[in-house]
Amino acid sequence: xxxxxxxxxxxxxxxxxxxxxxxxxxxxxxxxxxxxxxxxxxxxxxxxxxxxxxxxxxxxxxxxxxxxxxxxxxxxxxxxxxxxxxxxxxxxxxxxxxxxxxxxxxxxxxxxxxxxxxxxxxxxxxxxxxxxxxxxxxxxxxxxxxxxxxxxxxxxxxxxxxxxxxxxxxxxxxxxxxxxxxxxxxxxxxxxxxxxxxxxxxxxxxxxxxxxxxxxxxxxxxxxxxxxxxxxxxxxx
Ligand SMILES: C[S@@+](CC[C@H](N)C(=O)[O-])C[C@H]1O[C@@H](n2cnc3c(N)ncnc32)[C@H](O)[C@@H]1O
Numbered sequence: 001x002x003x004x005x006x007x008x009x010x011x012x013x014x015x016x017x018x019x020x021x022x023x024x025x026x027x028x029x030x031x032x033x034x035x036x037x038x039x040x041x042x043x044x045x046x047x048x049x050x051x052x053x054x055x056x057x058x059x060x061x062x063x064x065x066x067x068x069x070x071x072x073x074x075x076x077x078x079x080x081x082x083x084x085x086x087x088x089x090x091x092x093x094x095x096x097x098x099x100x101x102x103x104x105x106x107x108x109x110x111x112x113x114x115x116x117x118x119x120x121x122x123x124x125x126x127x128x129x130x131x132x133x134x135x136x137x138x139x140x141x142x143x144x145x146x147x148x149x150x151x152x153x154x155x156x157x158x159x160x161x162x163x164x165x166x167x168x169x170x171x172x173x174x175x176x177x178x179x180x181x182x183x184x185x186x187x188x189x190x191x192x193x194x195x196x197x198x199x200x201x202x203x204x205x206x207x208x209x210x211x212x213x214x215x216x217x218x219x220x221x222x223x224x225x226x227x228x229x230x231x232x233x234x235x236x237x
Pocket of ligand 1: 005032052
């Protein structure tokens with residue numbers, strides 16, 4: 001299983017090692033997708049994890065991996081929008097929000113809403129591991145049009161840190177996805193859809209998806225690769 005974000009194995013393991021979670025930590029991931037990061041947390045630490053995502057299929061994958069690999073009392077997956085989940089306040093040692101700030105708010109307010117909501121959930125001294133887009137350079141209007149966003153949708157890398165500090169977090173660490181991580185993220189989707197295309201019962205849906213991804217990779221290479229970055233931030237309450 002892969003991440004739906006430009007996060008490679010080496011950085012994943014490094015970020016996990018930086019977290020230094022105490023025993024019996026409570027961990028929440030907002031928009032946990034297939035649960036891969038929470039699975040890695042359970043491999044590395046003695047923790048209780050909660051994953052929330054609106055995608056029922058991904059939650060099912062996240063859950064079934066845990067059923068096969070971990071004790072039944074250390075994980076819980078919830079298939080609901082995060083704002084509808086009743087979560088304890090001042091409770092979590094770690095909240096992970098990797099590519100999911102839009103779960104807390106729309107457009108340019110998403111990151112600020114994420115910070116204010118996560119601050120309520122973390123215990124004092126608890127941490128947020130945030131994965132978030134940023135502008136590497138001023139985006140072309142044509143790129144903004146394709147993404148359907150305005151420039152104030154994202155900050156710069158420095159801007160993400162500043163916004164976190166203004167919200168009340170102490171920034172402990174920040175890094176960015178490498179070009180390799182981005183290339184792997186974008187091209188692995190092409191590779192996997194094309195492997196399905198070769199199968200005899202390949203549906204028209206898969207053929208259409210392959211065509212759409214072909215167009216997307218063109219946009220990525222022509223506009224996105226030099227413009228959109230992705231940062232990881234460890235922020236303390
Ligand atoms: C870009 S993906 C990142 C998934 C995962 N963190 C990863 O890196 O693989 C964003 C995830 O947020 C989930 N999501 C979107 N809106 C949500 C909401 N309101 N509440 C919970 N999850 C949400 C999506 O279903 C998706 O799985």
